[in-house]
Amino acid sequence: MQKITTAAVLLMVSVFAFSQQKNTEQSKPFSAKNKKITVYTTADSLKLRLTQTDILTFEPAKQPLEIEVSVFVEPAKTFQKFIGIGGAITDASAEVYAKLPKDKQKEFMDAYYDKEKGIGYSLLRTTIHSSDFASGSYTYINEGDKDLKSFNIDHDRQYRIPMIKEAIKTAGGKLLTYASPWSPPAFMKSTNNMLKGGTLLPEYYQPWANYFTKFIKAYEKEGIPIWGITVQNEPMATQTWESCIFSAEAERDFLKNFLGPTMKKEGFADKKIVVWDHNRDLMGHRADVIFSDPEASKYAWGIGFHWYENWSGGASMFDNVREVYEEHPSKHLLFTEGCIEKFDAKKYQFWDNGERYGISIINDFNNGTVGWTDWNILLDQNGGPNHVGNFCFAPIHADTDSGELIYTPSYYYIGHFSKFIREDAKRVRTSVSRSSLLSTSFLNVDGKMVTVVMNQSNKSVTYNLAIASEKAVVVIPAHGIQTLVY
Numbered sequence: 001m002q003k004i005t006t007a008a009v010l011l012m013v014s015v016f017a018f019s020q021q022k023n024t025e026q027s028k029p030f031s032a033k034n035k036k037i038t039v040y041t042t043a044d045s046l047k048l049r050l051t052q053t054d055i056l057t058f059e060p061a062k063q064p065l066e067i068e069v070s071v072f073v074e075p076a077k078t079f080q081k082f083i084g085i086g087g088a089i090t091d092a093s094a095e096v097y098a099k100l101p102k103d104k105q106k107e108f109m110d111a112y113y114d115k116e117k118g119i120g121y122s123l124l125r126t127t128i129h130s131s132d133f134a135s136g137s138y139t140y141i142n143e144g145d146k147d148l149k150s151f152n153i154d155h156d157r158q159y160r161i162p163m164i165k166e167a168i169k170t171a172g173g174k175l176l177t178y179a180s181p182w183s184p185p186a187f188m189k190s191t192n193n194m195l196k197g198g199t200l201l202p203e204y205y206q207p208w209a210n211y212f213t214k215f216i217k218a219y220e221k222e223g224i225p226i227w228g229i230t231v232q233n234e235p236m237a238t239q240t241w242e243s244c245i246f247s248a249e250a251e252r253d254f255l256k257n258f259l260g261p262t263m264k265k266e267g268f269a270d271k272k273i274v275v276w277d278h279n280r281d282l283m284g285h286r287a288d289v290i291f292s293d294p295e296a297s298k299y300a301w302g303i304g305f306h307w308y309e310n311w312s313g314g315a316s317m318f319d320n321v322r323e324v325y326e327e328h329p330s331k332h333l334l335f336t337e338g339c340i341e342k343f344d345a346k347k348y349q350f351w352d353n354g355e356r357y358g359i360s361i362i363n364d365f366n367n368g369t370v371g372w373t374d375w376n377i378l379l380d381q382n383g384g385p386n387h388v389g390n391f392c393f394a395p396i397h398a399d400t401d402s403g404e405l406i407y408t409p410s411y412y413y414i415g416h417f418s419k420f421i422r423e424d425a426k427r428v429r430t431s432v433s434r435s436s437l438l439s440t441s442f443l444n445v446d447g448k449m450v451t452v453v454m455n456q457s458n459k460s461v462t463y464n465l466a467i468a469s470e471k472a473v474v475v476i477p478a479h480g481i482q483t484l485v486y
Helices: 006-026 091-098 102-113 154-158 160-170 202-221 248-265 280-291 308-312 318-327 351-366 409-418
Strands: 036-043 048-057 069-081 084-088 123-128 176-181 228-230 272-279 302-306 332-337 369-376 378-380 396-399 404-407 426-432 437-443 449-455 461-467 470-476 480-485
Touching (some): 048 470, 069 437, 069 449, 123 202, 123 369, 248 272, 272 332, 280 318, 318 351, 351 426, 351 437, 369 409, 449 470
Parallel strands (some): 084 369, 332 369
Antiparallel strands (some): 036 480, 426 437, 449 480
């Protein structure tokens, strides 16, 4: 038997002690004691845009009074892991980007994807062939080619793929990228039309499942890793543009019998499959139908949702997000699309548009969402191009005549989250003592806490940022948003 020397024993003891010390440090509870807080503020009244406005220090505190306004952060209570924030590179975005001068293209990329110069986007959605935000409808095959022998992505190589590659490069070489279809090719549908709804014909379930895997292979061959897919964009909406209807049962069966097994067979079992990809209104029903079927559920990473449930005149239905989070704890929730509809160039700087983003992002995260994806990252001075005239806002617009970029309030509101919350951060319980304030917090893996506070009122508010027996006093302007890093 080999003898163990004294030196070896001492070495093993030292390694064990260091390991124990490291584990203790990693599990050491977060403390605000003597920590400094860097405050970043955006407020229209003060012309602040993601501006560092203060450096504060936590001090010992007593029980807050009812007359005080407080934001309470409880680091011991943690929830879902954060995967990222980003936007969609559509054909429209790519076509507009290609028209910009080189210096403006660089400014644009830095503004979104550079963590220091910009707001550090880490999530990217794109389309499987055309959506309405393109100059026209198209697919990757010849019409009628059920065997997909003509499949190619040459169309995307002109504008979209180069833009995605530049975004990935600017982001440091990595973007979680997922793709969504708006409609199967016309011949696969009950209406023989990519536009205006219709359903996928049963005899084309398998060819359409194959289409997804061909898309993934083609994009990955271009050097664009695909993290996941959604089954169908807005499967309950008959739109004037590319659209396709899937009932909950139809989506369940397509996933269970065709898409899921095909992804697995083609070596894509690790890709994330997201169901629903529509508004919060019906998301609970869709989740129950699909996730209650074990064979379908095993292929579903989670559920995606949009914010357009206000089409009926009602309010945003954030409680539905919370209910799905609580009732299906093994699944993930991903916000997959939101934008300000009905483009009007007079409203580029309309502050309510930015606030709509802040309200949604805070509520969605506080109700269990792991990632948040805006719609088009860039549109032109007309809110397009869009081949059916569905013109909308983006956080950044480009005047293709002058080459200038126009930054809207939405860009800065999103940036208060995307610039500071990093991958694998954990949401931390946060509550407010006044309804005029909204707040959420995340603890980054580097130990930094990020708390975002939004003031919906017409007056500035002085509030306590309170953690255990420590507090700092902060002032937030009227209709302002702040990120506090500490």
